Amino acid sequence: MTGAKQGLDDAYEQRRPALDRAVGQLKSLLVTVLGQIEDRRLVRAEFDDVRPKALASLKRKAIRQGWTPEQALTQCPDLVGGRVVCNNVEDVYRFEALLRENLPVESGQAERQDYIAKPTNQGYRALHLNFRLDAGESLNREMIPCEVQIRSRLQDAWAEISHADLYKQAGLPPDLLARAKDLSRLLATAEEIAGEIRARVQDVTEPPEHQPRLDRVTAEGLSFIFKDVFGRAPPAYALSLAEEACSELGVTALTKLPRMLKRAEFRGKLGEAYRAILSVPIDSETLMLAGLHTLARGDTAGLAFVRERAKQEFAEIENIARREMQAELPSTVDELIDGIDDPRGEADVASLADALDVVVTCAACGAPILDPYSFAEAAATHYGLAGEPELDAVERLQAAIMNSGVDTGDIDNSGLCSHCAAQLAKDD
Structure with a gap:
């Protein structure tokens, strides 16, 4: 092993505690952003395991760039990296905006590479944000370069397929690589169609200006209560779920629902039960449905519904993250x-x-x-x-x-x- 390589080995080990602290900070940051998404049933995003750049990968990059060990550990833009996968392109940009809003002041302005607007020659599409997090101890500042890759599900699928089937193989003919670019364009078209579907689903139901009768269950009554309690009109799909819940639970009147949903103690208990399983704030749609369960069957039923909903969402996030990690396992x-x-x-x-x-x-x-x-x-x-x-x-x-x-x-x-x-x- 050359002296330069050995020097990077030693420098990497010395820097590893700071890298681990930066990993924890980036995870916390991404969880915070996920918690600020208003509707996780539509604006769906999960983050893959955040990790420091592997030493072997850093060595290869340092050789290509001609970096010294110190330069490798200060100039490599993805020394700590994370990946966020969203349902669609609209959510990618929404997540980007929320991430920028939550960056620490000392991180400065994040640098942006929009490979969605301008894909690479190979067809790769994603949004990259690069910034630095202070992982120093006490008063000693130690800024660690971080990169977050934000992709849609289809963009992530293309990247995984291309990485495993094409770019790990040497000597492939140019026409085969061109087909990968064709696939990228095809998935981009599918993305546009998915966006149109999403827009239709996301349509909101504007409630009436004046309170309708609440001694019976109506769509107008549910939408009025939702806006009165949460300050915004409900998505059409959320209103449908609420109507279905009323039918299944035998709820015949909504008179007591507004006061119940406005009680800070009631919302606090539900939020605490939700965060105990999934460490993000409870969303308005889940609160509305939990209120209906409580109205029909009592506090215990409302809490049980919230816990079950949080478990389902946690399991979904875990399964997606694990599938992505398994895709990174060696081929044999x-x-x-x-x-x-x-x-x-x-x-x-x-x-x-x-x-x-x-x-x-x-x-x-x-x-x-x-x-x-x-x-x-x-x-x-x-x-x-x-x-x-x-x-x-x-x-x-x-x-x-x-x-x-x-x-x-x-x-x-x-x-x-x-x-x-x-x-x-x-x-x-």
Whole structure:
């Protein structure tokens, strides 16, 4: 290894604590922005796992750019990166605006690359925002370059397909690469159609100027209450959901609903129950439906509805994030094992385990623990192995995990990390 490479290895390790702090800050920032989206059933956005740039990737970029180790760690624009996936292009720009509004003052003006308005020659479409977050400790400022890629679902699908099937392959003919660009244009057309559908769904239902009768259930009454309580006209789809809920729950009058929804204590309890599962504020549409459940069956039913809705949304976000992480796994089990066995230790075993959904936490301190057998079994399933190849891969994977340096817990104290198990043994 050259002196420059070794220098970058050492500099990266020294900077790693600040990178980890920046990762936490960026995650918190993106969660805050997600919480400000008014209607998460229409303006749908999830963020992929935020992470620092891998050392191997940073080395390649430093060589291409001719950077010194210090330059690599200060000039690489995506030293910490995150990806946000939205339902459609309109939501991409909405998310961008909210992200800009929430950037810390010291981050300055975010730099913007709009590859949606002007795609790359290969057909890549997304919006990139680059800025810096202060990850210094105490009064010492340490600005870390961050990049957030914001894409629509179709743009993300194109990027994943192209990355896996085309740009990882060498020597492909130009006409095949041109077909990828054709696919990008085709998906952009589909995006426009989806936008038109979204616009129709997003139509609002303007309530009457004067309060209608509330001793019965009507669309006019529901829309009037929604605007009176939340300050805006309800989307047409939300009104339909409220009408369906009234029918299913047997609600025949709306007289008590406005006062209930305006009670700070009532909304506070529902919001707290929602945030306990999904760490974003509860939205107005969920509050309206929870009010109807409470009206029909009491406070317990309203809280149960909110918890179930939050669980569904959390599960959806988790599933999407995990599918995206699994798409980043190596192409074959042999490549996976080679990466874990690499003596340079550049494989992020924790992220690999997270993608395979096999990470557990210590019952005492909450630190992540990785069971080698669970990891090996999940990997074998992911790669569709069976018979002798499966047995061989499971054995090799277990050995690789055991030698990787990750905490595999304590044999005699199931559920505890090695540190807590050692402390327990010392106390005994």
